[in-house]
Amino acid sequence: MSVSTPKERHGGTSQPEAGGGTSPEKLLAPVLSAFWDEPESWTLETYRRHEGYEGLRKALAMTPDEVIAYVKDSGLRGRGGAGFPTGMKWQFIPQGDGKPHYLVVNADESEPGTCKDIPLLFANPHSLVEGMIIACYAIRSEHAFIYLRGETVPVLRRLHEAVREAYAAGYLGKDIGGSGRNLDITVHAGAGAYICGEETALLDSLEGRRGQPRLRPPFPAVEGLYACPTVVNNVESIASVPAILNKGKDWFKAMGTEKSPGFTLYSLSGHVAGPGQYEAPLGITLRQLLDMSGGMRPGHRLKFWTPGGSSTPMFTDEHLDVPLDYEGVGAAGSMLGTKALQCFDETTCVVRAVTRWTEFYAHESCGKCTPCREGTYWLVQLLRDIEAGKGVMSDLDKLNDIADNINGKSFCALGDGAASPIFSSLKYFRAEYEQHITGKGCPFDPRKSTLWADTEVNA
């Protein structure tokens, strides 16, 4: 494998040198975000100036099976949370079965803390369109869908425009690039439901139904949209494909780690000095990201954070040097998820944070599975009581018990996600829960956590 030598170049990502030793330029790797600061970054013209649609040209010179094998060899893993190898998903599509095949892009970005696909699509929608054309060529699909959450109209406008431009330029429609292949892309706006980010609920929703998860098997690769073979991929996964085809799988594998190769978008948010998007090889640490971006807001320290959205068990300042790749985060007891690094400082009440997330899960539970529907309801009741100073000590074990009765006992991962903040916050901050109970109230002042708190003090 040619991975060893070039990897050393990016070796800094896996060496927790307490930050300062490596310059940020070497730790970051803007690929999808490389030209977001161009004045009209979203246009086809800008995209082409940055080697746009070159990956497609190279893909069309290969056979579809070669494209699948190439993406599989690159080691690209799903960027929507689960980290399943993208090329393998494509390979699961049965060929020669006489049924239509579909590609559905999951742009329903709704996991609390997650904010990568929306800015990506706002600034660079053609990377997705090109990736979709390549994916459809590979899996032999003539109709693809972008399921965008409806609450982001500015992104919807740019997707409408990007797809229109792609048709006008002959990348979509009939006989793409003289390949004899046809492809239509439909941009579909959802209507507000977190659960539709779950791939089978998304398919039900795209079929015009309530978004409720399906029992698997059959998996979407066999019976997906309209019971036909379907690939469901996250936006960032598909948008990463053109660069892999264009610059080569070895270039891609030279970044990140052996099992988690490549670049990805990390989204830093919360009480940090520099919230925003950081595109870096997989395996960078939160300490490195904070060091290069100015750390926590002045005068405060990190208390807890999520590695990949609220559904991934929370971490504390003990975990600053955990490599943010699939294996590293997993080994430390959480999941890489969507790489949504929500950072909270010492002014934040953990009970308040977890209560709010739990209210979210209760609101968004689709109601199909009893443990999730009923369990999230009861979790909210207990948490509200504790936060209001009306809890009793036995509530803490009850919280754990209810979370345990949700976790792994529902069709989809929403229930597991609801249990994560409960388990992890009780593990690291049980004393804070007890403080709410013994002190009969919340010891924190929410005003101190706000964006404007410190400016008010100094004013």
Added chain:
Amino acid sequence: MTANPTGQGVSLGMPQLPAPDFPADVRARLEADAAEVIARYPDSRSALLPLLHLTQSEEGHVSRTGIRFCAEVLGLTTAEVTAVATFYTMYRRKPSGDYQVGVCTNTLCAVMGGDAIFDELKQHLGVGNNETTPDGKVTLEHIECNAACDYAPVVMVNWEFFDNQTPESAKALVDDLLAGRPVEPTRGAPLCTYKETARILAGFPDEREGAVAASGGAGPASLIGLRIARGESPHAPVVHPRGEARGETTTEGGE
């Protein structure tokens, strides 16, 4: 259905009469639009979510008439359409304002100030969650995470982004909406009404000149990593008005 224990019985009398249809001219116009939407999908039922957005573009909410229309156009029962319409939070079930003001109160935005903004807006407007000002201009609601956490606290108006809000900026925003002054989001196009927004959601591109390009490329937080990677502005003072102590950590600046 049984009477409830408080004694206020549920009427078991005549079932509700079927919803009235749209006026013929409206119906003809919507049918033409619906045909265009349905043609985008291999199976007509897939058009249901866009068609519900379409009925909102006509009436501002999903009425029984809108449900009947979707059912008839797609060959579904009104029960099937109602089941879907009530599942998704973006479908408004009663007449509401021209401007849907949503304050994110999911954990991160709430902690960063979303709770305070929502409370102040409730007082300022004199309405509660999911209620509309008497002039029919503004409907206030709290919303869940809208994928803009790096711009927290976030307020959405008709699903355009208003980033890094404070109680003061949010009150000024709704005052502008109430006074009919033009309002431009941080990211997105100059505001149109809720009905006009719903038409875009139904899949009809925004035809206004400059709407796609409005507010420019990526927002400042989206660019922070790129700038640092290039050796520009390590702490990106473009992001927040948070930074009097920003100079304290001196990493190598500039080139």
